[in-house]
Amino acid sequence: MKERILQIVSEAKQSIASADSLDKLNDIRNLYLSKKSELMSFMSHMKELSKEEKAAFGQLINTSKNDINAALESKKEELAKKALEEKLEKEKIDITLTPRNYLRGSKHLFTTIVDEISDIFTSMGYQIVEGPEKETDHFNFELLNVPKDHPARDMQDTFFIDDNNLLRSQTSPVQARVMLSKHGVGPIKIISPGKVYRRDDDATHSHQFGQIEGLVIDKNVSLGDLLGTLELFAKKMFGEKRKIRMRSSYFPFTEPSVEVDISCFECGGKGCSLCKGTGWIEILGAGMVHPHVLEMCGFDNKVYQGFAFGIGIERTAMLKFGVDDIRRFYTNDLRFLKQFDKE
Numbered sequence: 001m002k003e004r005i006l007q008i009v010s011e012a013k014q015s016i017a018s019a020d021s022l023d024k025l026n027d028i029r030n031l032y033l034s035k036k037s038e039l040m041s042f043m044s045h046m047k048e049l050s051k052e053e054k055a056a057f058g059q060l061i062n063t064s065k066n067d068i069n070a071a072l073e074s075k076k077e078e079l080a081k082k083a084l085e086e087k088l089e090k091e092k093i094d095i096t097l098t099p100r101n102y103l104r105g106s107k108h109l110f111t112t113i114v115d116e117i118s119d120i121f122t123s124m125g126y127q128i129v130e131g132p133e134k135e136t137d138h139f140n141f142e143l144l145n146v147p148k149d150h151p152a153r154d155m156q157d158t159f160f161i162d163d164n165n166l167l168r169s170q171t172s173p174v175q176a177r178v179m180l181s182k183h184g185v186g187p188i189k190i191i192s193p194g195k196v197y198r199r200d201d202d203a204t205h206s207h208q209f210g211q212i213e214g215l216v217i218d219k220n221v222s223l224g225d226l227l228g229t230l231e232l233f234a235k236k237m238f239g240e241k242r243k244i245r246m247r248s249s250y251f252p253f254t255e256p257s258v259e260v261d262i263s264c265f266e267c268g269g270k271g272c273s274l275c276k277g278t279g280w281i282e283i284l285g286a287g288m289v290h291p292h293v294l295e296m297c298g299f300d301n302k303v304y305q306g307f308a309f310g311i312g313i314e315r316t317a318m319l320k321f322g323v324d325d326i327r328r329f330y331t332n333d334l335r336f337l338k339q340f341d342k343e
């Protein structure tokens with residue numbers, strides 16, 4: 001009997017060792033350890049044995065049972081571990097793979113132009129200053145020589161928040177803000193890019209657009225300085241061969257006021273559809289700071305002079321890249337934006 005029991009244990013251990021699934025392990029457990037198993041059936045012989053034999057036999061059955069159980073448990077653990085490893089292997093994510101359909105963003109044309117213009121002026125020693133988009137009537141108009149009921153207000157009708165607060169119609173109020181912050185002591189040499197708002201909406205005008213204001217205040221500043229500055233800007237922005245010309249114009253806050261044209265970069269000045277046959281393209285408004293504006297903003301106009309200019313951001317980009325409609329800047333059509341992805 002004892003030999004048979006030891007044989008059963010060794011048989012059981014062999015089948016456990018070769019089992020390759022938890023199901024098979026369960027079958028083996030039933031075969032060797034259930035009540036009806038051969039091993040357990042030996043229990044019924046207990047009563048035929050003497051007291052001493054009973055103890056030894058009981059112990060043998062118990063250790064055999066424990067041996068088989070231990071083998072089953074360790075195999076079970078081994079199989080579970082293997083199953084987990086296989087699962088992890090199958091579900092592995094390779095984080096070094098580049099994701100497909102990866103869409104990279106790029107600078108908006110508007111930002112590219114602001115950066116380009118800013119670079120040109122900072123290289124000439126200008127500082128960049130920002131002003132608020134929500135302005136007061138006082139800064140947007142009155143300090144710029146446009147009192148209430150002045151006809152120049154018509155050209156810049158904007159969005160009023162109440163009688164005194166509005167969305168600025170130009171970046172020019174930054175001139176007044178900077179001058180007042182200097183308490184009459186120059187020099188000042190700034191540009192100020194930002195958004196402005198007007199009651200406009202067509203292919204070349206939008207209710208929201210960008211401007212870059214420029215202001216220089218110092219002793220002995222002349223129209224010649226303005227001309228030289230803008231000529232350099234035109235060449236850097238539109239090509240070394242560009243010439244500029246000034247035509248007299250009117251802005252309430254400058255005297256004299258000028259409209260600045262560049263020689264057409266499409267036809268070189270011969271006349272084409274871009275320059276409407278004139279050979280010249282208007283790029284910005286400028287002038288010498290009006291003595292009254294200097295005075296209102298705390299500067300002695302007998303000691304200080306200055307020049308100012310205002311550049312349209314979208315207009316510059318439209319000219320440079322042949323964009324036909326200002327609204328393309330705001331509709332976020334990727335086919336448009338991608339054309340200016342230089343990165």
Ligand code: DAH
Nearest residue numbers: 170172285286287308309310
């Ligand atoms: N603020 C003017 C406009 O929006 C543009 C402008 C013209 C600004 C002449 C200036 C300037 O600083 O001197 O139409």
